[in-house]
Amino acid sequence: MRYAAIDTGSNAVRLLIADIKENNGTVSFKKETLIRVPLRLGDDAFLHKHLSQKKADDLVKTMLAFKSLIDVYKVDDYMACATSAMREADNGPEVVKRIKEEAGLDLEIVHGSREANIIYSSHMEQSLDKSKNYLYIDVGGGSTELSLFSQGEMLASQSFNIGTIRILDNQDKEETWDEMNEFIKQHARKFKNVYGIGTGGNINKLFRLSKEKEGDALSYSKLKSMHNYLNSFSLKDRINVLGLNQDRADVIIPACEIYLSVMKWANIKDIYVPSVGMVDGIIQTLIEKNNLR
Template sequence: MNRETFGAIDIGSNAIRLLIDYVEAYEDGRTEYKKAAFVRVPIRLGDDVFLRGRISNGKAEALCDAMQGFSALSRAFAVKDYRAYATSAMREAENGSEVVSLIRNRSGISVEIISGEAEAGTIFAAGGLRETLDPAKTYLYVDVGGGSTEIVVYARRRKVDACSFRLGTVRIFSRAEEPAEWERFGRWLEQIDEKWHPSGIIGSGGNINKVHKMLEKKSRECIRAKELTSLYARLRDMSVEERMEQLYLNQSRAEVIVPALKIFTEVLRICRIDTVCVPRMGLADGIIHQLYRQYNPFA
């Protein structure tokens, strides 16, 4: 067995995450990804960016503090290599490049601000879907983040279309989304439904992962549309405090889970889809897989 350690940092609009994985390759060709460490810090960069267009000094300092901690953890775990990607909030912040420079100076970590399409592609690179995808059917890969939603259309196990929308959980919770973006979202989905007739959703993001757990689904068990819409109606009628007290959600999750469910229910409704499968893979998982393949191209 050969073991290598890789790290991934996901700087999102709602939270930032560090994932460190041991990747073990066996002589029989098997490769296993085992979580060594995972840290999530809900800094909520989107609170600043989607309302004021820039990252405040306070949140920039908090981000740098967290990244210094991530750097120390990566050294402690003897990480062979890492990548740090920033998504929607950093893309839109007028001082995003300044904050990236500040992070590099403070922590030594180089951050790359990636596009929505690159974000979706990296998440899909995590794999784990081959058992889920029926080659005869079309699926929508829907990743709901804090600032944006990425949708990729897969037919015959290959990407045939993709689009990124400025509709995310923090943006919606902050009431910073634009009605025109919802209209663009709806029109694009209608066109996709007419052309490709998708039969299922592959759901990605912390909120749909949480919903999968809340509904007590087994590892590869899909969520039915009526289950998701029923949960959405229930949570929408509760206050943030009630969600925290009755469902044991932390404040950050209690605030953004309803906007996430709104997006998923709209996709289900417009495309007349009945199931959401949740592989529980995210951007950080995709980064780890990309790194491993970079160092082991024939694996």
């Protein structure tokens, strides 16, 4: 069995093709191919509330390429989701229609709460200590999803229009930051000890740069010092000296700022980075949809 997941984000569009494994009643998946195309749909969506002809054309071309790969890999089922940028673009539904007509793919524009549910359906909580409290922090280009878990149960979850592309384009609003702080104050601060779980491309990259061992947590102080270190370089030097990809070198700074703000407000000293994201959640959603769990 082989599934495909497409995540049409505000910074990049990803395709994951995964092989589904079943062993003694336990279903898991192995990543076969992961492709990332940095389209930056958020630049248009957050500034103009509209995808330009060029961005729309590039997205359709990307989807045509993904459809060809899905066919070549003989995928049994797929699911394609679009998040914050496509939610805000007034021509989002029109572009979705074009993708269906020209690429033969069904792309679903998902709301923030559904996005959070898909991300957390990767079942990370199953490997966590049930006696601890966790705040999931997923930072994307257009939104940040927060979910609080205690005793293995989700207590609260909310999506906020704060993301890396939105910050770079000066489209984040102070009242939205205040809303996020209020959510944390209301739900997370009542617990004495809360651990962070970070998902998203930027925290994965930050964890790799930290040289921490897999499974270990990244401390608030380490993340803060990394932010200061990265911020001491110009954008050009983050690309040429530190070797960051061009489309990662700018967004990694506002991503750090979002994670640090949330950790500070929730009194989180350590954040775990399980290297999963939207595409992993989509594959898990497909497994559950097809009754393979």
